[in-house]
Amino acid sequence: MADLPDKRSAFIDWYLAVVEAAEVTDKRYPVKGLNVWTPYGMAARRNLDAVMIREIEATGSRAVEFPALIPATEFAKEKEHIKGFDAQVYWVTKGGLSDLDIPLVLRPTSETAIYPVFALWVRSHRDLPLNVYQIVNTFRYETKTTRPFLRVREIHFFEEHTCQANEEHATERVRSNRAAFERMAHAFALPYLAIRRPEWDKFPGAYYSIALDIPVGEARTLQIGSIHHYRENFARPYGIRYEDADGTQRYVHQTTFGLSERLIGAILAVHGDQKGAVFPTAIAPYEVVVVPIPAADAGDAPERVAAEVAERLRRHGRRVHLDSSDARPGAKFYRWELTGVPLRLEVGRREAERRSVAAVDRLGRKSTLPIDPLEHEVDLRLAEFDRALFERAREAFRAAFSVARSLEELPGSTTVRLVAWCGDETCGHRIEQAIDGSLLGTPEDPLPFALDPVGACLVCGRTEGARWALAGRPM
Numbered sequence: 001m002a003d004l005p006d007k008r009s010a011f012i013d014w015y016l017a018v019v020e021a022a023e024v025t026d027k028r029y030p031v032k033g034l035n036v037w038t039p040y041g042m043a044a045r046r047n048l049d050a051v052m053i054r055e056i057e058a059t060g061s062r063a064v065e066f067p068a069l070i071p072a073t074e075f076a077k078e079k080e081h082i083k084g085f086d087a088q089v090y091w092v093t094k095g096g097l098s099d100l101d102i103p104l105v106l107r108p109t110s111e112t113a114i115y116p117v118f119a120l121w122v123r124s125h126r127d128l129p130l131n132v133y134q135i136v137n138t139f140r141y142e143t144k145t146t147r148p149f150l151r152v153r154e155i156h157f158f159e160e161h162t163c164q165a166n167e168e169h170a171t172e173r174v175r176s177n178r179a180a181f182e183r184m185a186h187a188f189a190l191p192y193l194a195i196r197r198p199e200w201d202k203f204p205g206a207y208y209s210i211a212l213d214i215p216v217g218e219a220r221t222l223q224i225g226s227i228h229h230y231r232e233n234f235a236r237p238y239g240i241r242y243e244d245a246d247g248t249q250r251y252v253h254q255t256t257f258g259l260s261e262r263l264i265g266a267i268l269a270v271h272g273d274q275k276g277a278v279f280p281t282a283i284a285p286y287e288v289v290v291v292p293i294p295a296a297d298a299g300d301a302p303e304r305v306a307a308e309v310a311e312r313l314r315r316h317g318r319r320v321h322l323d324s325s326d327a328r329p330g331a332k333f334y335r336w337e338l339t340g341v342p343l344r345l346e347v348g349r350r351e352a353e354r355r356s357v358a359a360v361d362r363l364g365r366k367s368t369l370p371i372d373p374l375e376h377e378v379d380l381r382l383a384e385f386d387r388a389l390f391e392r393a394r395e396a397f398r399a400a401f402s403v404a405r406s407l408e409e410l411p412g413s414t415t416v417r418l419v420a421w422c423g424d425e426t427c428g429h430r431i432e433q434a435i436d437g438s439l440l441g442t443p444e445d446p447l448p449f450a451l452d453p454v455g456a457c458l459v460c461g462r463t464e465g466a467r468w469a470l471a472g473r474p475m
């Protein structure tokens, strides 16, 4: 098989080749933007879901599932929302041979499916907070070039919807979501920035939006999640009200938290290298692959010991694949590197005799581990692999940003740019024109690198209100 395209100079070609080589999807389905999840890809997705479920449920959120079809009448209730999604929805207008009285929207997101029912569920302050989430497929008619996991028309989507008693509690929920994502990102070994989107780029209907962004490729950024504060913007049109302790009727304040299969794309894009995909342990379909290496004078010893090793690790709770296919060992190593397995254990004649395994992690680091006891050693290797993977990603992350001091420095940027911005929309759009991309917004947290004092807005020269903002080209 040919080498992968160069990740640095031909990022998109490299990404598409890695997706193909990693055996996670089959893109040959005859509708653009709809991908088939292979067994290997599905295993990665279930591991991703497991991390999301674990972390969101730890914050008291409960699973629900709402219908995929939304009546047009409900969909149209929040004006900004419908404006924002109008061009992206799939319509169901027929039932069998008859036209439907009320056309149905195939959910692009579920606010308008869920909130009419929230209006029935929420009656009193005792019903609050209401924190629920669902993991479902949503549909958006993408008109731009589709890319596996990054821009698709059928999206594997995680969405939390909450109702809170007041604005302050909703702000607290946003904080709790951010902390939950911080823990998820640790499992994915993904460094990211939480960025408050500018007014003109917030979620349709939101009071404010915090995007979770990562840098990928050349000055490109990828939004891998978002957290929104809605205030009463949806509660009013949908009538989600409760009776306060003093008998007053009040509207709830709402929040949402969205993540998707883009995280799989982000993991492939950030961790992958010239040898193929690299999965962090929590997401890897197989955490460990065991490869017996036959030798003329070894009989079935390598095969026998490899099977014992695989079985013991399985019992220890690890996801293990024993590769006893008749491919050459070199071909097996190549395949499990391409598909991103964190740890490979090889058992040849010498290892079988000494009751040891040769371990090679996906970052190429080798060691010899005793079979008795192997379980603990493998746990340590995998934890160490995750740490090193995260550190490698952090290094690339820090190198992906640079400061621009004037508009002239923005065209042709090869990094995501930090710019001084006064907060004014006109200045924001000038920055967007210059970089041929977006003003992503202002970071919510201190940046992971030292910065000079911000100085004056790079467009209008005002110092008042100037703050660091990020500008790049979203994928």
Ligand SMILES: [Zn+2]
Residues within 6 Å of the ligand: 421, 422, 423, 424, 427, 457, 458, 459, 460, 461, 462
């Ligand atoms: Zn300005």
